[in-house]
Amino acid sequence: MKIAALRLLVLVLLLGIWEFASGRLVSAFFISKPSSIGAKFWSILIDGTLLRNMGITASEAVTGFIVGGLAGAIVGLALGRSVTLAKVFDPFITAFYSMPKVALAPLFILWFGVDFQMRVLFTAVIVFFLVFLNTYTGVRNVSRELMTVFRLMGARESHLARMVVVPSAITWVFAGLRLSVPYALIGAIVAEIMAGNSGLGYLVEHAAAQFDTSGVFAALLGVMILALALNLAVKLLERVLMPWRDASEQREVTV
Amino acid sequence: MDRPSAKRHETSEGQDGALIRFANVSKRFSLEGGEMTAVSDVSLDVRGGEIITLVGPSGCGKSTLLNMTAGLFQPSEGTVFYEGKILSGLNHQVGYMTQSDHLLPWRTVFGNIVAPLEIRRMGKAAARERVESLLETVGLQGFGGSYPNQISGGMRKRTALARLLAYDPQTLLMDEPFGALDALLRLRLQVELRVLARRLQKTVLFVTHDLEEAVALGDRCAVFSARPGRIISIVTIPLPEDRDLMQLRYNSDFTRTCADLWSLLSSELARSGT
Structure with missing residues (x-):
């Protein structure tokens, strides 16, 4: 309760300083001010601009997230299980992984144009690598001793996959997914900024092009809200799919 | 056998x-x-x-x-x-038990003990009965629904022991x-x-x-x-x-x-x- 009050205080203080500085210390042209950002946010909220564009960005991010996440998990599982495949592909994966994916955007625009499809694919590629790498490492790290214990019980490969490998991979897939949320948004928004006529990224870019700082900040606020919502969604999904994780939080912490 | x-x-x-x-x-x-x-x-x-x-x-x-x-x-x-x-x-x-208990964290105590019986394709009802009696054998009655990370180290060992006994290795x-x-x-x-x-x-x-x-x-x-x-x-x-x-x-x-x-x-x- 006390913490919440302190947080509120920090927020009010920051906004207050901002409001005060705007026009007095720094030109309002550059930093706008909380009151006009609030007004702008409110106006694009009621005229539906914000929600419509947020919906577009969200659907790009979510679709890309699902496509990239699924592909990453499947390929990660496959390569994690096969030593030979892993060895063959390792240098290629490392090379691709170390490249900043944003640099691929122009190529994607060239290939797929500037519409929904391109933005989804771009997001999917970014998510794919994060989820893939996490799943892959996870599958590699399944304890061999644990597998042996199960083999001695008479488990065949299919049992091992169902009982041990896939569930333990889920943990890692989610680690990858949680990491990817901000990147999925980055993907969608970068694509919109570079080549969009809709979406939050377009909103940011469009406002900036008209020197509408309040509009930029209002759109950014929308981006922030969307990011929080996506994070929350992944957390909820995680709770449903991995109830054992939740259980560990309930346990008293002992050192 | x-x-x-x-x-x-x-x-x-x-x-x-x-x-x-x-x-x-x-x-x-x-x-x-x-x-x-x-x-x-x-x-x-x-x-x-x-x-x-x-x-x-x-x-x-x-x-x-x-x-x-x-x-x-x-x-x-x-x-x-x-x-x-x-x-x-x-x-x-043979059944193997080491210092680390090798339980599956994503399965409950019951789910862990029943794993070897699933591998052996024992019927659901029979397996349930067997696990219940094993839980009693190792003194874990009432803990079947807990996850391994919710119970103490000693209880995890008991779970591992019950799992070992479940498939009755010689x-x-x-x-x-x-x-x-x-x-x-x-x-x-x-x-x-x-x-x-x-x-x-x-x-x-x-x-x-x-x-x-x-x-x-x-x-x-x-x-x-x-x-x-x-x-x-x-x-x-x-x-x-x-x-x-x-x-x-x-x-x-x-x-x-x-x-x-x-x-x-x-x-x-x-x-x-x-």
């Missing part, structure tokens, strides 16, 4: 009374820059229904013997017989299973293990570095030299079948045997300079 509930020395299936026989077994591992001999010329007969404890300095190849009994790898020289047959490939008659291979537990809990699990092993006619190979544990649990105790591990002595523990583990501390046979083992081991430690 129904085994007759005859006296333990008659339950073995080998021709000459040995369920597990190590005949002049050596095991070498190739490491970078040379070879490492883990065990050297070990011969040991384990009778069905017997509890054998293995003690020795760390790295003396005790675990290697367990791994060979499980069929995880073949000896470099010599032969391991199981039920009179040369062992090749995984030995599904032989239990235990590699310092109680190593990380506190003294009291350890004692309780030792009591339970001995009672259960006797009641269910299990043969047990139990690796430990704790001499008192070796004496308390074992019918016989094989003492190993430092690497390369050889058996320097096989000591028959002069304690009754139905020994009371809680009172051993004050039993003169117990303390004397521990002292004997210690003198065997300490000269070995002095020799190897570790």
Whole structure:
């Protein structure tokens, strides 16, 4: 309760300083001010601009997230299980992984144009690598001793996959997914900024092009809200799919 | 697999009374820059229904013997017989329990214990009944729905033990299973293990570095030299079948045997300079 009050205080203080500085210390042209950002946010909220564009960005991010996440998990599982495949592909994966994916955007625009499809694919590629790498490492790290214990019980490969490998991979897939949320948004928004006529990224870019700082900040606020919502969604999904994780939080912490 | 509930020395299936026989077994591992001999010329007969404890300095190849009994790898020289047959490939008659409990964190206690029964395609109802009775056997009634990370280390061990018993392996291979537990809990699990092993006619190979544990649990105790591990002595523990583990501390046979083992081991430690 006390913490919440302190947080509120920090927020009010920051906004207050901002409001005060705007026009007095720094030109309002550059930093706008909380009151006009609030007004702008409110106006694009009621005229539906914000929600419509947020919906577009969200659907790009979510679709890309699902496509990239699924592909990453499947390929990660496959390569994690096969030593030979892993060895063959390792240098290629490392090379691709170390490249900043944003640099691929122009190529994607060239290939797929500037519409929904391109933005989804771009997001999917970014998510794919994060989820893939996490799943892959996870599958590699399944304890061999644990597998042996199960083999001695008479488990065949299919049992091992169902009982041990896939569930333990889920943990890692989610680690990858949680990491990817901000990147999925980055993907969608970068694509919109570079080549969009809709979406939050377009909103940011469009406002900036008209020197509408309040509009930029209002759109950014929308981006922030969307990011929080996506994070929350992944957390909820995680709770449903991995109830054992939740259980560990309930346990008293002992050192 | 129904085994007759005859006296333990008659339950073995080998021709000459040995369920597990190590005949002049050596095991070498190739490491970078040379070879490492883990065990050297070990011969040991384990009778069905017997509890054998293995003690020795760390790295003396005790675990290697367990791994060979499980069929995880073949000896470099010599032969391991199981039920009179040369062992090749995984030995599904054994269950393995190590210091780490190897439970599946994404399954409840019940789900963990039922796993080997699922592998054996036991019917749902029958499996449920069996797990319920096992939960009672190891004293975990009411905890079937908990996840491993919700219960204590001792309860996790019990879960692992129940899982081991669920698929009823003839032989239990235990590699310092109680190593990380506190003294009291350890004692309780030792009591339970001995009672259960006797009641269910299990043969047990139990690796430990704790001499008192070796004496308390074992019918016989094989003492190993430092690497390369050889058996320097096989000591028959002069304690009754139905020994009371809680009172051993004050039993003169117990303390004397521990002292004997210690003198065997300490000269070995002095020799190897570790």
